[in-house]
Amino acid sequence: MDRPGLAWPIEESLKELERLADTDEADVVAVFTQRLAKPIPKTYIGSGKASEIAQCVEELDADVVIFDEELSPSQQSNLEHILGGNIKVIDRTALILDIFARHARTREGRLQVQLAQNKYLLPRLRGMWSHLVREQTRGGIGSRFGQGESQLEVDRRLVRKRISSLERELEVLERRRNVQSHARHSAGIYRVSLVGYTNAGKSTTLNALSDASVYVKDELFATLDPTTRSIELDEGRRITLTDTVGFIQKLPTSLIEAFKSTLLETRKANLLLKVVDAHDPHAQMQLQTVDRIIDDLGAHNIPSVVVYNKCDLLKRDELDALCAQHSEAEFISAATGFGMRSLCYRIAKEASREERLFTVCIPFSEGSLVRTIHERCHVVHEAYNELGCVATIRADEHMAQALKKYTVENETQIIDD
Ligand SMILES: Nc1nc2c(ncn2[C@@H]2O[C@H](COP(=O)(O)OP(=O)(O)OP(=O)(O)O)[C@@H](O)[C@H]2O)c(=O)[nH]1
Numbered sequence: 001m002d003r004p005g006l007a008w009p010i011e012e013s014l015k016e017l018e019r020l021a022d023t024d025e026a027d028v029v030a031v032f033t034q035r036l037a038k039p040i041p042k043t044y045i046g047s048g049k050a051s052e053i054a055q056c057v058e059e060l061d062a063d064v065v066i067f068d069e070e071l072s073p074s075q076q077s078n079l080e081h082i083l084g085g086n087i088k089v090i091d092r093t094a095l096i097l098d099i100f101a102r103h104a105r106t107r108e109g110r111l112q113v114q115l116a117q118n119k120y121l122l123p124r125l126r127g128m129w130s131h132l133v134r135e136q137t138r139g140g141i142g143s144r145f146g147q148g149e150s151q152l153e154v155d156r157r158l159v160r161k162r163i164s165s166l167e168r169e170l171e172v173l174e175r176r177r178n179v180q181s182h183a184r185h186s187a188g189i190y191r192v193s194l195v196g197y198t199n200a201g202k203s204t205t206l207n208a209l210s211d212a213s214v215y216v217k218d219e220l221f222a223t224l225d226p227t228t229r230s231i232e233l234d235e236g237r238r239i240t241l242t243d244t245v246g247f248i249q250k251l252p253t254s255l256i257e258a259f260k261s262t263l264l265e266t267r268k269a270n271l272l273l274k275v276v277d278a279h280d281p282h283a284q285m286q287l288q289t290v291d292r293i294i295d296d297l298g299a300h301n302i303p304s305v306v307v308y309n310k311c312d313l314l315k316r317d318e319l320d321a322l323c324a325q326h327s328e329a330e331f332i333s334a335a336t337g338f339g340m341r342s343l344c345y346r347i348a349k350e351a352s353r354e355e356r357l358f359t360v361c362i363p364f365s366e367g368s369l370v371r372t373i374h375e376r377c378h379v380v381h382e383a384y385n386e387l388g389c390v391a392t393i394r395a396d397e398h399m400a401q402a403l404k405k406y407t408v409e410n411e412t413q414i415i416d417d
């Protein structure tokens with residue numbers, strides 16, 4: 001529905017909805033728009049438009065009508081009534097939930113999707129009854145709702161019970177993940193998170209920078225579960241790089257709530273790489289959406305670098321213009337390797353901003369500490385004397401505290417001693 005104040009032009013939003021439908025293996029046979037000042041409370045669209053859709057649905061023998069914005073439970077069932085027959089009416093949220101259900105691989109991912117589905121389902125149970133009964137014969141989009149429960153058992157009480165049990169299970173997994181991420185945090189390793197619009201090339205970038213083999217596909221929401229890899233930059237510094245679920249405009253609130261712990265991991269990063277598909281005509285709108293979601297997650301104070309990916313698809317003059325416009329950004333092609341060295345250099349530069357320079361003297365008895373310093377800090381100068389290894393290093397505050405007892409004012413002090 002086209003109405004004043006929409007963040008995205010309606011045609012663009014509908015094109016994206018088509019891609020979402022395509023990812024969920026549905027063929028789009030017709031597209032309708034309506035210009036209204038605000039939605040009609042009972043049926044979202046006007047009655048004339050609803051009859052027009054009903055007629056087209058019959059002529060084209062369509063199975064599903066997808067609305068680009070979230071419908072209230074009553075709008076959904078009223079529309080089904082008007083459109084008649086076996087037509088299923090779903091909204092963008094249900095479609096995205098269905099894609100997530102297809103793509104969830106890990107236990108945590110599956111539980112998060114089930115939680116989001118059940119939260120979406122709860123106020124819609126009455127309307128869903130007719131869907132579910134019809135599902136027995138039709139299958140397809142939306143049929144993954146209420147997984148594992150017989151249709152007759154689906155009532156509010158059971159769904160509420162399921163929601164609390166999913167929340168409990170997720171809490172346990174979250175605690176476990178927090179212990180792992182705390183271990184990394186206390187090890188003082190610089191953490192970089194890849195964030196960005198879905199399909200921008202985050203996973204491809206992670207694969208290009210590490211030996212990861214994260215699933216990459218030209219479809220929306222290929223990645224749901226976060227992957228972290230430890231990589232060594234040229235100067236010997238170790239960092240972790242995390243790839244996570246992509247963002248989209250109108251990201252359903254039930255999904256944000258269910259994926260909160262995964263999304264909030266972003267807040268623990270030292271640096272955000274905002275990966276943008278430079279070849280997408282809507283790159284800037286996508287970047288704005290990403291920034292809005294980062295704001296909502298409370299991660300806006302984390303230093304960030306915008307990384308324009310897929311530069312191999314740009315013509316030379318397009319790339320030059322983009323570079324001129326965004327001099328602070330990085331320009332890469334994760335597919336061809338273009339710009340990757342510069343990106344690594346930039347990460348190292350950002351990491352060194354949080355660091356200070358100091359000198360330590362590590363006694364010979366603490367040989368393993370010298371190895372740790374090489375792994376986690378940037379060693380500017382290193383020499384050995386009779387006391388041990390004297391190294392001038394760049395390290396973050398955390399590491400500086402951990403090495404406090406070995407810190408010396410300057411190298412001459414050691415030599416004089
Ligand atoms: N030409 C070109 N294609 C790329 C590049 N980087 C990624 N792609 C393609 O873009 C598509 C999406 O890449 P992914 O790495 O899966 O993107 P993502 O950001 O992880 O996407 P989601 O996990 O779905 O949010 C795939 O078909 C990739 O092969 C690039 O630098 N150049």
Ligand SMILES: [Mg+2]
Nearest residue numbers: 202203222223
């Ligand atoms: Mg991905």
